[in-house]
Amino acid sequence: ATVSVLNWHASNRRRGRGEMLAARAALRGQQRAAVGVLPPEPNMRVHYTHHRTQKRHEQNARVKRIILCRHGESLGNVDETAYVTTADWRIPLTEKGRQQSREAGRTLEGCMEPGERVMVYSSPYLRAVQTKNEILAQLAPGRVIGEREEPRIAEQQFGNFQNYNQVIAAKKDRVRFGRFFYRFPNGESGLDVFNRVTSFIATLKRDTQQLRDAAVDVSETNMLVITHGLALRLFLMRWFQITVEEFEEMHNPNNCDIAVMERKLSAGGRQYFELTEDTATKLRIRTKYLEEELSWRIPDQSERISPPSSPSIATPPPSFTSNLRPDDPL
Numbered sequence: 001a002t003v004s005v006l007n008w009h010a011s012n013r014r015r016g017r018g019e020m021l022a023a024r025a026a027l028r029g030q031q032r033a034a035v036g037v038l039p040p041e042p043n044m045r046v047h048y049t050h051h052r053t054q055k056r057h058e059q060n061a062r063v064k065r066i067i068l069c070r071h072g073e074s075l076g077n078v079d080e081t082a083y084v085t086t087a088d089w090r091i092p093l094t095e096k097g098r099q100q101s102r103e104a105g106r107t108l109e110g111c112m113e114p115g116e117r118v119m120v121y122s123s124p125y126l127r128a129v130q131t132k133n134e135i136l137a138q139l140a141p142g143r144v145i146g147e148r149e150e151p152r153i154a155e156q157q158f159g160n161f162q163n164y165n166q167v168i169a170a171k172k173d174r175v176r177f178g179r180f181f182y183r184f185p186n187g188e189s190g191l192d193v194f195n196r197v198t199s200f201i202a203t204l205k206r207d208t209q210q211l212r213d214a215a216v217d218v219s220e221t222n223m224l225v226i227t228h229g230l231a232l233r234l235f236l237m238r239w240f241q242i243t244v245e246e247f248e249e250m251h252n253p254n255n256c257d258i259a260v261m262e263r264k265l266s267a268g269g270r271q272y273f274e275l276t277e278d279t280a281t282k283l284r285i286r287t288k289y290l291e292e293e294l295s296w297r298i299p300d301q302s303e304r305i306s307p308p309s310s311p312s313i314a315t316p317p318p319s320f321t322s323n324l325r326p327d328d329p330l
Contacts, residue, residue, distance in 0.1 A: 062271050063208060064116065065222045068232045068259040069104060072097030072134070074127040077255065083162040088155060093130045100256035101131040105138025107258065108224070112143070115220055119207065120147045121200075122226040123154045131256065132226045145216065150203075152196040153227040153235075159186040179230075180244050190247075194234045201238060219263075229253055233283065240275065242285070251284045259283065 075082045076091045083091070093101065112118075118139065122132040129149070136144060158167060166185070174182040183189035204223060211218050225235070229252040236259065237247045253259065259282075261273040275285065 060271065061212070061219045062263050062273075063119075063218055063221045063223050064263050066204075066261040066273060067108065067222055067224045068235060068261075069131070069135070069224065069226045070229050070232055070253045070255060070257050071123070071125070071127045071131040071226065072100040072104075073255040076127075080167070081164050083158075083167065084164050085161070087161065088158065089125045091125070091127055093127050093134075097127065097255060098130065098134055101134030102138055104131075104256040104258060105135035108135065109139050109143075111260075112222065113220075116143070117145045117216070117221045118143050118224050119145045119211070119221060120224045120226070121150045121153065121204075122147070123228060123231070124149045124151055125155055125228070128154075128226050128228065135224075135226070145211070145221065150200060150225075152200040152203075153225060153231050155228040156184070156190070156193050156230050157188040158184045178244075178248055180247055190230065190234065193231055194238060197231055197234050198238050201235070232259060236275065236283070236285070239273070240285075246286060249284060249286075251282065253283060257282060 072093050073096045074091050074093055075086075076088070077097075078094060108118075120132060120136065122128050132147070136147075158170075170184050174184075180190040180194070183192075208218060208223075211221060225232075227235070232253055233247065233250050236242065237250075239261070242250075259279040260276045262276060264272055264274045266272065279285075
């Protein structure tokens with residue numbers, strides 16, 4: 001059977017939904033067979049064109065960095081009784097927290113080259129918004145492409161006005177039960193936060209495409225996400241496919257700590273994100289797990305599709321690498 005990649009969608013407009021899905025599954029199998037992931041069917045050929053390959057390359061530029069930042073020190077960090085009379089989302093920064101935020105802004109400005117831009121996302125919690133404002137005040141004029149308040153990266157919900165003694169007791173229970181699955185009474189579990197962070201990642205991908213459509217140079221653009229300690233760790237857990245067991249061993253970042261994911265290019269031409277070693281060390285993420293196990297747990301996500309005349313598989317990614325497909329736009 002001969003399949004034309006360019007004509008596939010047009011031909012399937014005339015098919016029923018079930019037939020179209022079956023044809024799509026068959027095409028995936030043919031593409032994998034072309035690079036040796038699956039044994040090829042007899043007489044099967046997959047046609048690729050230079051136009052298709054070139055267009056994919058042009059459309060797949062990814063952002064230069066994804067930078068995650070925990071908010072600065074808040075009133076709740078120094079006095080947990082503040083949650084009794086003040087709604088969690090209205091807890092402000094302390095003066096020390098403002099100073100930490102300004103220092104984080106200067107650090108970010110120092111790591112960017114002239115011409116780099118920033119797209120900013122922040123939790124709607126007051127302490128995160130204040131952190132964002134202090135950071136942006138330290139960046140060079142023209143750095144910021146846009147800002148967005150994003151509820152899905154808000155703090156884990158512990159309940160409404162909190163009973164101090166009940167929350168302290170619940171946090172002790174969480175340590176014994178496990179942070180990921182423990183659900184606070186009238187609040188969220190870590191799994192709940194994981195699910196909303198997962199949907200936020202999909203928004204980052206869509207926004208990246210919108211920036212391309214607006215003729216923004218995505219390859220010189222950074223995404224800055226200002227959030228909370230648990231949400232930051234769960235973002236990395238989702239992105240790098242970290243297990244629940246390893247998540248339980250991770251350390252919470254300090255106030256205004258920055259986690260940096262840098263875009264890399266493998267020898268086989270695959271783009272991926274690599275967590276800096278400094279970040280992995282601070283958060284206590286095991287290098288061995290991400291380097292040696294990640295590539296074989298989901299093998300089809302490390303493949304690079306090539307013409308049949310020169311099939312190739314991309315070199316396995318180095319430490320702290322993500323599980324994105326070669327054609328994933330972020």
